[in-house]
Amino acid sequence: MTESLTAELSGESLGSVPGTLVLTREDVVRLLPIGACIDAVERGFLRHARGESITPGLLGTHVEGGGFHVKTAGLRDAVEGRPVFAAKVNANFPANPDRRGLPTIQGVIALFDAADGRVLALLDSIEITSLRTAAATAVAAKYLAPPGGIVTVCGCGEQSRYQLRALACVRPLRRVMAFDLHAARAARFAEDVAAELKVETAVIREPAEAAGDTDIWITCTTARRWFLGRAHVATGAFVAAVGADNPEKQELEPELLARNAVVADVLDQCATIGDLHHAIAAGLMGREQVRAELADIVSGRKSGRLSPEEIVIFDSTGTAVQDVAAAALVYQRARSSGAGLTVRLGGGRDG
Numbered sequence: 001m002t003e004s005l006t007a008e009l010s011g012e013s014l015g016s017v018p019g020t021l022v023l024t025r026e027d028v029v030r031l032l033p034i035g036a037c038i039d040a041v042e043r044g045f046l047r048h049a050r051g052e053s054i055t056p057g058l059l060g061t062h063v064e065g066g067g068f069h070v071k072t073a074g075l076r077d078a079v080e081g082r083p084v085f086a087a088k089v090n091a092n093f094p095a096n097p098d099r100r101g102l103p104t105i106q107g108v109i110a111l112f113d114a115a116d117g118r119v120l121a122l123l124d125s126i127e128i129t130s131l132r133t134a135a136a137t138a139v140a141a142k143y144l145a146p147p148g149g150i151v152t153v154c155g156c157g158e159q160s161r162y163q164l165r166a167l168a169c170v171r172p173l174r175r176v177m178a179f180d181l182h183a184a185r186a187a188r189f190a191e192d193v194a195a196e197l198k199v200e201t202a203v204i205r206e207p208a209e210a211a212g213d214t215d216i217w218i219t220c221t222t223a224r225r226w227f228l229g230r231a232h233v234a235t236g237a238f239v240a241a242v243g244a245d246n247p248e249k250q251e252l253e254p255e256l257l258a259r260n261a262v263v264a265d266v267l268d269q270c271a272t273i274g275d276l277h278h279a280i281a282a283g284l285m286g287r288e289q290v291r292a293e294l295a296d297i298v299s300g301r302k303s304g305r306l307s308p309e310e311i312v313i314f315d316s317t318g319t320a321v322q323d324v325a326a327a328a329l330v331y332q333r334a335r336s337s338g339a340g341l342t343v344r345l346g347g348g349r350d351g
Contacts, residue, residue, distance in 0.1 A: 072086065
């Protein structure tokens, strides 16, 4: 992991910075490479385990064709010894790419000084959301995945590309199999991944075709009925379930979770909106059967994989601990490099 995030800063102190820094998606792309995001997210989970976070919160609502959610969290002593707080407001409209040519996820992150309430920055959330989601998978895989390099990706949208880029930072990729309900999308994905990551790829028509070979499963879909079950996941495999981020979504067979080791990103959240909540609702397991939260694993407070034969499932619903860790790093790098535009939200403009 990186050294203290404050090492990135130079020049004027946080307490003397006027106005609010506005950072576009292009700014975030330049300032937050995937490796740096993985380090920041891992450090965020570690600090959460140590009690150095401000409790994560979640609020969501549905509208026709999509929905909105607000995720909040903070980190103490995160920037020049001062605490910061992030509130992310995201819109999620799954039909946007095909019907409107728009991203599925659009939104903004507001980063505050948690000591005096100043709005330090407003950041486009698209890139941060994609990167931090993939970074959490990479952190989980670092501690929980087997060493083999055969990966099957279910759902070949944009998030899956981030997932593989992040995974390649912590595990060697030997072969990637792509599954999507739209065969052309899976073929495009496989071709792009082969060119970018220099890895062998193949398109499969259903998860059963990869059942015996896959070391790591990544599910990134909008499915509302499970498609990956006990019959598909081989002994010793790792499953990163990323798609279920509201109570209606479901990717994994409830029995798959109930019979194997489950690690949650945030237990309360997974029990409410993740694949875990379907297993609990079916009466197949209780919250107490979840092995750990990811913060417990990163900190060494609890054990992750207990044997090479275990199947380990990471239920990833996305927590604002990831958002604030990533946003704080982007903010610091923007200040030290002069990126972005500084404005006074109450009127006037600087820079």
